[in-house]
Amino acid sequence: xxxxxxxxxxxxxxxxxxxxxxxxxxxxxTDFTFERDFVRMxxxxxxxxxxxxxxxxxxxxxxxxxxxxxxxxxxxxxxxxLPNYDLDLVVFNCTSSSSIVGDEAIEVAIKKSxxxxxxxxxxxxxxxxxKQRGFKKISVLTPYSExxxxxxRGYLQRNGVEMVSSMxxxxxxxxxxxxxxxxxxxxxxxEAIHDEADALFISCTAMRSTEVIAVIEKEIGKxxxxxxxxxxxxxxxxxxxx
Numbered sequence: 001x002x003x004x005x006x007x008x009x010x011x012x013x014x015x016x017x018x019x020x021x022x023x024x025x026x027x028x029x030t031d032f033t034f035e036r037d038f039v040r041m042x043x044x045x046x047x048x049x050x051x052x053x054x055x056x057x058x059x060x061x062x063x064x065x066x067x068x069x070x071x072x073x074x075x076x077x078x079x080x081x082l083p084n085y086d087l088d089l090v091v092f093n094c095t096s097s098s099s100i101v102g103d104e105a106i107e108v109a110i111k112k113s114x115x116x117x118x119x120x121x122x123x124x125x126x127x128x129x130x131k132q133r134g135f136k137k138i139s140v141l142t143p144y145s146e147x148x149x150x151x152x153r154g155y156l157q158r159n160g161v162e163m164v165s166s167m168x169x170x171x172x173x174x175x176x177x178x179x180x181x182x183x184x185x186x187x188x189x190x191e192a193i194h195d196e197a198d199a200l201f202i203s204c205t206a207m208r209s210t211e212v213i214a215v216i217e218k219e220i221g222k223x224x225x226x227x228x229x230x231x232x233x234x235x236x237x238x239x240x241x242x
Contacts, residue, residue, distance in 0.1 A: 021049040021088040021239050024081035024114070026074070027205070029055040032178035034093050034205040037228040041210075047236050049088070054081045058094075061172035062144055064151060067097040071109055079113035087117040089238060091125075095203045095227045096148050099123040099155035118238060122205060122227050123152070125234035127159045129225050132237070135199040137162045141192035142203040143169040143177040152203060165194035177206040185209050189216045189224070199223040205231075 027034050035053060042051070056077045059066055078090055090110045092098055098106060098121035107119040130138060140156070140163055142149045149168040156163060169188065171177050185207065193200045199222055202209040209216075210228045217224050 022082070022085070023049050023051045023235060023239075024078065024087045024090040024117070025051055025053045026056050026077055026081075026090065026092045027053060028058040028070075028094055028097075028174065030058050030060060030174050031093070031206050032175065033208050034228055037205075037208075037210045038232060041229070041232045045232075045236075047239075049235070049239055052081050052087075054078075058097075058174070060174060062096060062148055062174055063172075064100055064148060067094070067100050067148065070094065070097045071101045071105060074106060074109035075112045078110045078117075081114075087114050089120060089235065090114050090117045091120045091122075091231060091235060093122050093205050093228075093231060095122040095126065095205060096142075096144055096152055099152045100148075102155075120231070120234060120238060122231050123155055124159075125231040126201060126203075126225070126227060127156065127161055128234050128237070129230035130161050130199070130201070133199070133223065133225070135161075135223070135225075137164045137196055137198050139163070139165040139167075139192050139194045139197040139200045140203065141167050141169075141188055141200060143171045143174075143180070143207055144204070145170050145172065164196045165192065167192035174204070174206040177204055178208065180207060182208065182212050182215075186212060186216055186219060190219055193220045193222060197222065199225060202226045 056073050092106050103124050110119050205227045210226045213224045
C-alpha cells in the first residue's frame, strides 16, 4: 500500500513567547525535596507562569567551602535552561549557599548567560517573605552545622531580619536532611520556637518542612515559613509586580 505524504503549510508566523512568564529553577543535584514541594504548590495554587528545572552540581558535606563552590557552576547551568531563550526570572534554590555566596554575586553569574532575566535566591526570598508578612522577630531552625547556620544568621541580620533564637541539627549531608521524618521536624520546631518570636523560619530546600507547616503552626501557635514556601511565594510576588 502506498502512503501519500503531504506537507502542512503553517499559516501563522511562530513566536518564541507563550504569553506567560518563563521561570528557570536551579536545584542542587543532591536535593530530594524542592521539586516535589514546588510542583505540589504550583498544582494547588495554579500561578500564571511556566517553569523549567535544571540541576547544579554540589559535593557534600555541607561546609562553607563546598556551598560557596556552587557559584562557579551558575552561569553554565543557567545557560542550559532553554538555551538561547530569554527567561523572565531565574531562581537559585539553596538557602545556605545563597546566603554564603551572596545575592549580588549570584545575580552577576546568572546574568552572564541570561542577561534579561531577573534573579532570585532562596535566602533573598526568605527575607522578602518575612518582611511582607510583618515578622519583626523570628526563631530559626536549620539542619546545618553551627558554622553554616551562623553564616545564614549573619545574612539575615545584614538584611534586616531580627532573630531571637536559633537551633541547628548539625547534619552534614543534605541527602540526610531530606530523610528527616515529619515527626522529627515537628518536634525540633517545638523546641526551636522562642516565646518572643513572631514566627519560626525553617531553613533548607531539602528539608520536608513545607508539607507540615499547618501542623507545626497548630503545635506552636505561631506562623511558620520555610525556604521552599517563601521561594514559591516570592516568585509570584516578583512576577505580579511586572
